[in-house]
Amino acid sequence: MKLSVIGTGYVGLVSGVCLASKGHDVVCVDVNEEKVRLINDKIPPIHEEGLPELLRSVLDERKFRATSNLNEALDFCEAVIIAVGTPTVDGKIDLTYLVQAARQIGAYLKSTNKFLSVIVKSTVLPTTTDVVVRQAITDACGGNISQFGLGMNPEFLREGNAISDFNFPDRIVLGFEDSKTREVLSKIYEPWHVDKVYVNTRTAEMIKYANNCLLALQISAANELANLAATLGGIDFMDVFRGVTLDKRWNPVRTDGYRTEPEILTYLVPGPGFGGSCFPKDVQAIRTQGQDNGLPMEILEGVLSVNEKQPEQVTKILEAHFGNLKGKNILLLGLAFKPETDDVRESASIRISEGLLAQNTNLVAHDPIATENFIKFSGVQTSAIRFIHDWRAEVANADAIVVATRWEEYKALPGLKVAGKVVFDTRRLLSPRDFPNSTYFSIGRRV
Incomplete structure (x- = not known):
């Protein structure tokens, strides 16, 4: 045609x-x-x-x-x-x-x-x-x-x-x-x-919003439970995640005895919140339409509230560890809201960097392709951030390294000189076992 x-x-x-x-x-x-x-x-x-x-x-x-x-x-x-x-x-x-x-x-x-x-x-x-x-x-x-x-x-x-x-x-x-x-x-x-x-067209429109709202709901629900696990201590939420997702309603067993491991389970892995061009704006828009039609939309309000606050976990946990973040050298790895894109819209790295700058840290940041967009569109005081191309060379100078985007190249971090440093893996890209001589933090883990 x-x-x-x-x-x-x-x-x-x-x-x-x-x-x-x-x-x-x-x-x-x-x-x-x-x-x-x-x-x-x-x-x-x-x-x-x-x-x-x-x-x-x-x-x-x-x-x-x-x-x-x-x-x-x-x-x-x-x-x-x-x-x-x-x-x-x-x-x-x-x-x-x-x-x-x-x-x-x-x-x-x-x-x-x-x-x-x-x-x-x-x-x-x-x-x-x-x-x-x-x-x-x-x-x-x-x-x-x-x-x-x-x-x-x-x-x-x-x-x-x-x-x-x-x-x-x-x-x-x-x-x-x-x-x-x-x-x-x-x-x-x-x-x-x-x-x-x-x-009909109304149903088609609703399918898109329902799809994104339900996925966003999973993310915020998992994050809220993970935050509680970290507050209580002695719990790694990934152990909780594994126990929950072995329920065959989440993860059916195939005829050969192996699990299907559906991709939707990744939306239950705790992190710094959802971002991008779809989830935040879509949940906000359908929430507002419901309110305009006399419905309180309380669950979607909760989804947005949890997500808005979630990046604050990074500064909160680092502050609890160091006592005072002023003058600490923080290396932020990842500025895009997800890997394989240069899109920084509603990226968790925006609020993470704002929180770290507010604590007067020396913030250094890297992203393979999104740095230019972050400087142009994030709204962050980027003049206070030092942006770099060679993140590996910067590891030695950092007091803490924060992994904020799941770029594959950041998997090289365990092979660098990270002994004695704090590694905050907000996306569960790596494992505590990768850092035997470092302090490893992630969302939903305080053991």
Whole structure:
């Protein structure tokens, strides 16, 4: 099919490139001329594993291109996918870019007799597609609702794994408000042989939010219990974790006698809290929608409250150990909210660094690829932090090393001169056994 995708962020660009790799002809649209130039020059404006190679391939095959001309893209396509940002501002979702895109589509339709299926891929609250987007297009096109159909196709892409997640999904959710758009969605995803869930657009929207809220709930629940274990002492929460997850309802036994070890169990490993572009804003947005509709949303309030405070555990535990952190040399390893991405949005390292700076520590920080974004976008007083390229050389000068992101290269830490130092492994990347001559801390462990 001929498809246009509005937006070239993580969702838009990855979706467009992956759809092109499956044989569709795709045009991605962005108002940023520099991003359009970079994309057409085979340079992704975002960091994502496997994206440079796939972008180069679909451009070479002439299955994909980028443009800043929306009307040209709409002339070209049979269906348009909206994948613009929907940030959360003061706890509420901001639909500015989405409504703007819908109005532009409506204005285009007013000048033509063409029918378009408009498919929302941005993460939006239930009632957005069938009410907000419908109204914006209708108003702009002059009221001819027969010219467009509506669909909602939520993404389940993890940064750092987005290409793999798109090309090898475990399910595809296809929301639609009319039979033509249902047929379009079926045709778009015909190359994928996985479970496909056909529902109305409100249900599709709710599936995305329910998915992320339940995962965030697991993280905060595990962290709260881990904090209690550390407060009581004599408990390592990873021993608790193992005992709990041997329950076959969490971890079924296969016919060969081995456990399935599902990936969802990793959301029960305690740490400094969740971050990134999805969990924090999605939980906040659905919480606020519930409150606006007269529901207190008490569990989601708790999820957010625990997560907001969780990074404070690092400073609290280090302060309890040293007595006074003033003048201590702290090496912070990892600034991105997770490995394999340069995204620092809502990263736990933001609040960890703020807490350490407030205690007048000498803070040194490293990340393989996210340092520039941390300086630009974190909001932290980064002039007070010394950023380095060679973290291994800095270990000898540190009083404490804090591992905040699960980058593979930090697994080299046990082989360096860490004797007599404090190692705070917030992500359980390593093991206490790796540091027999060091003081090892982690979330949920005081033994």
